Amino acid sequence: MAPSVAEVTTAATDEISRGISKLQLKAEPKEKSSEEVPPSYPFYYPHFDVTEKYPPTEIFEFTDPGTRADPKKPNLLSEGTTLKHLSPYIGSEVSGVQISKLNKEGLDELALLAAERKIVVFPNQDFKDLSPERQIEIARHFGPIQIHPTSGNAKGYPEFHVVYRDAGHNRFEEYLGANRANRTSWHSDVSYEKQPPGTTFFWILDQPETGGDTIFSSQVEAYNRLSPTFQKRLEGLRAVHSAVPQAEASRRRGGPVRREPVETEHPLVRVHPVTGEKALYINQGFTKYIVGFKDEESEYLLKFLFDHISKGADFHVRASYQPGTLVVWDNRVTVHTATNDFEKVVRRHAVRLTPQAEVPIPATS
């Protein structure tokens, strides 16, 4: 027999009140404010010294370690190691291996895997507890480490790029303003360098219980989705990537500018030296205009490409962080954005080591 109106109403009311109490239960446990809890790794508290200066970077020879790797990756993916793809086009998780224990061949294989999968998540790593010298030594296997011109570093160790937010620090709002409808900011790291970074290391020290993830987009798949005619039009174009806005923002807040800002032309479509894949090489953070185009033409084309890259959720992947998570990505073939979605008082503390790679190789049809 069908239930009466009264029964339905009572059931619905019960359901609603259960929902409300569930919501209250969910909302109740607030995360501790960063004002109450000190950083777990104070050594990496962001350090700024406005007197720290470096000369302009110089071109260096570069051979990608991935070119030496055994494609089967027997050192990285040995017995007891699990490789799981997080999405078809981009992102894998590797568990059961410690990066700190890999031999040189294993590190070469890591470069190859990062190039193939674009970003690889390694849970439960002891990497964060290694000495800073050892952390730098491992990352140097992949190229000379970029010293960031403006960000916080670790005192005495300019190689570390510190990412830090807590109740008193919100660099996102400082840089992009507090009036944004969404809080994403797509970029590839320091693409203004003459030899921008390749295999990049990023590990978490303190993280919110939920949120503070990083979303990555495959620049290879973004390129592959375009029509052959359009791909052909893009190949051969060059775009200017600028360090100037970042340096000016640092100067405005009294921060360091360790190297004078550069503006560099890069091919709009580049080829990866190991996989041979073509990738779009522009990003909203640093790419300013297309060389040889009128202003409106450049703005129009860049806007289309930035939208295409950021809207392509079917070639994105999301990396989230637990204590011990380390993420390795290939900065040549990805763009990424932090998700600034967690409570303002909660601390998120992470460190990046950013080995530089080759002068971008232009795609030719």
Ligand SMILES: [Fe+2]
């Ligand atoms: Fe970044």
